[in-house]
Amino acid sequence: MRMVDIIIKKRNGEALSEEEISFIVDGYVKGDIPDYQMSALLMAIYFRGMNLEETINLTRKMAYSGKVLDLSGIPGIKVDKHSTGGVGDKTTLVFAPLIASMGYPVAKMSGRSLGHTGGTIDKLESIPGFKTSMKDEEFIKQVKEIGIAIVGQTEDLVPADKKIYALRDVTGTVDSIPLIASSVMSKKIASGSDVIILDVKVGKGAFIKDINSARELAKIMVGIGKGFGKRIVAVLSQMDQPLGFAVGNSLEIVEAIETLKGGGPKDLKELIVTLGVETLKLIGDYKNEDEAKDKILEHLNSGKALLKFREMVKAQGGDVKIIDDYSPLLNAKVQKEIYSLEGGYVEDIDAHKVALSVMALGAGRDKKEDKIDLSVGIRLYKKVGDKIEKNEPIVTFYANEVERLKKAQEIFKEAIKIGNKKKDPLPIVLDIIS
Ligand code: URA
Secondary structure, eight states, X not given: OOHHHHHHHHHTTOOOOXXXXXXXXXXXXXXXXXXXXXXXXXXXXXXXXXXXXXXXXXXXXXXXXSOOOOOTTSOSOOEEEEEOOOXXXXXXXXXXXXXXXXXXXXXXXXXXXBTTBOOHHXXXXXXXTOXXXXXXXXXXXXXXXXXXXXXXXXXXXXXXXHHHHXXXXXXXXXXXXXXXXXXXXXXXXXXXXXXXXXXXXXXXXXSBOSHHHXXXXXXXXXXXXXXXXXXXXXXXXXXXXXXXXXEXXXXXXXXXXXXXXXXXXXXXXXXXXXXXHHHXXXXXXXXXXXXXXXXXXXXXXXXXXXXXXXXXXXXXXXXXXXXXXXXXXXXXXXXXXXXXXXXXXXXXXXXXXXXXXXXXXXXXXXXXXXXXOTTOEEEESOOTTOEEOTTOEEEEEEESOHHHHHHHHHHHHHHEEEESSOOOOOXXXXXXXX
């Protein structure tokens, strides 16, 4: 078999066989297939797509390209969650302890920020001392003992995705439905949980910009999950504006803790409740949606979910004092509040541009090896549809360098539109695919 023939086949719009997909994944992981040939193939897939059978074969081959976690030693129904990537997306930080506090083990391997989207692991690392890497045995032991662990993906889990994703990121081939589906689902299958909740982000700040493509992606991922015997659901959620008010690693930890204390932004809370209800429906322990929702709200409002978060922070070596005193998380040198020059209504807060502004402060990566500043970011005061008075605060910038702050402010100006038209608030949950 020759890689060039496979590239030509896909370039011409033909479907690849299981053998050809095996050849590609094995060859690329081993280093026999060079980046330039893999890049050409990824671009051909980007334009020509893949049918369901090819996507399933690619997912399976990637999932088993490294070690597959065996969680069978942990009693109970194990839950995992994945977001396709957003701006201000701190959902896992609330969702995981919430579900674990109800007695369902959450064994979660998360990613770092890449491109303009944030990553849970970077956010957690802004908690002083918090350890995000551990051996598989330690990870399983912690989930057994306290019902939750959130760690970075180990090197030997889905090495094919690590290599292919890094190449997609620099070849303009991230936003391809079969490539996203196989990337996400290979990791979920290798991570070994029984129940999988997918949060498919749609909008300006997401990889998928339109609802029809998001539905197609969700249906494919749900289909793949079911094919592997998983209980799975996908929630499509709006990512035209950032989720919640905080964007930036340590600031998002604060917002997540506020939500675990029963407060937090309305959109974040609504999304978490929806994801929670869908999880409980898959598990099947509650009579109906109302009962499931009541249970979730009770765990958020009574502090039970917060207690689970506290246990996790302690178990992973983090400083639990930050839960009661946020000051170590709000320690950027400069905090600059910006006020509205006019009164009116907020018509747009472009999540992608907000992300670029926060990246200009130093909170994100352009390349995998870039170091990021965990203490910088922004806190918004308004959402789309809100009324704003002249001289009311719109945003606070948390910065460590004046030059970066200037650049971030310039970009942010383009992100927000204030006008005379009263706009309806943006719905957060757009669809559910099961
Ligand atoms: N998240 C992933 O894990 N993979 C993708 O391809 C896109 C988002």
